[in-house]
Amino acid sequence: xxxxxxxxxxxxxxxxxxxxxxxxxxxxxxxxxxxxxxxxxxxxxxxxxxxxxxxxxxxxxxxxxxxxxxxxxxxxxxxxxxxxxxxxxxxxxxxxxxxxxxxxxxxxxxxxxxxxxxxxxxxxxxxxxxxxxxxxxxxxxxxxxxxxxxxxxxxxxxxxxxxxxxxxxxxxxxxxxxxxxxxxxxxxxxxxxxxxxxxxxxxxxxxxxxxxxxxxxxxxxxxxxxxxxxxxxxxxxxxxxxxxxxxxxxxxx
Numbered sequence: 189x190x191x192x193x194x195x196x197x198x199x200x201x202x203x204x205x206x207x208x209x210x211x212x213x214x215x216x217x218x219x220x221x222x223x224x225x226x227x228x229x230x231x232x233x234x235x236x237x238x239x240x241x242x243x244x245x246x247x248x249x250x251x252x253x254x255x256x257x258x259x260x261x262x263x264x265x266x267x268x269x270x271x272x273x274x275x276x277x278x279x280x281x282x283x284x285x286x287x288x289x290x291x292x293x294x295x296x297x298x299x300x301x302x303x304x305x306x307x308x309x310x311x312x313x314x315x316x317x318x319x320x321x322x323x324x325x326x327x328x329x330x331x332x333x334x335x336x337x338x339x340x341x342x343x344x345x346x347x348x349x350x351x352x353x354x355x356x357x358x359x360x361x362x363x364x365x366x367x368x369x370x371x372x373x374x375x376x377x378x379x380x381x382x383x384x385x386x387x388x389x390x391x392x393x394x395x396x397x398x399x400x401x402x403x404x405x406x407x408x409x410x411x412x413x414x415x416x417x418x419x420x421x422x423x424x425x426x427x428x429x430x431x432x433x434x435x436x437x438x439x440x441x
Contacts, residue, residue: 212274213274221360226254230252265292275298277301279305293317301321304322329364333368333377352381353407354404355380356382357384358384364436365382399430404430406433406434
């Protein structure tokens with residue numbers, strides 16, 4: 189908290205702090221594939237400002253930029269810095285998008301505060317102007333592996349090597365599934381099937397039939413909300429549920 193307060197004070201020093209309003213930016217996908225999550229972040233930010241009311245005893249003005257893809261993420265943050273003159277921009281939904289816009293903040297030497305994104309890559313570059321509040325994917329994957337290593341043998345009366353695990357993810361969420369598979373292997377699981385599907389897939393019937401035929405003991409879906417909702421509805425319609433289904437974050441938070 190003390191570090192964050194210091195960063196904000198430094199960002200709003202001089203003329204910015206003397207202005208009538210504290211102007212903050214938010215860059216997040218409001219349209220496109222990740223629009224559902226981006227709008228959740230936008231709504232949360234607006235609610236927080238409504239509740240907080242003021243910052244440095246001044247009214248807060250939030251300027252929002254839409255970033256539906258990586259190209260737009262770069263141009264939108266450049267606009268928020270140059271045209272809007274913002275020194276602080278909060279990063280919204282989408283780890284891949286945040287990888288793009290955090291580079292702009294670093295180049296422009298303007299503060300970027302990540303709100304929800306958790307890809308391990310985001311903090312691997314020793315960046316000076318990027319900070320985030322969320323935990324890392326590797327924290328989740330380690331906890332899943334530790335939990336299943338304890339629960340699996342008790343539930344199935346099997347050795348870890350004999351427990352069947354099925355991990356699935358869309359092509360945008362491999363950054364979550366990858367560490368989970370890695371940590372499961374490190375924990376001693378060997379019978380692991382990992383399958384990736386197109387993120388715009390609308391019908392999971394064939395995949396669910398394939399999973400059911402494989403008879404996994406444990407299913408771990410790593411999915412965004414839109415595809416996760418369809419996947420779960422179709423599981424219910426098929427009356428199918430493995431003994432253990434454990435969500436890989438995202439839609440299952």
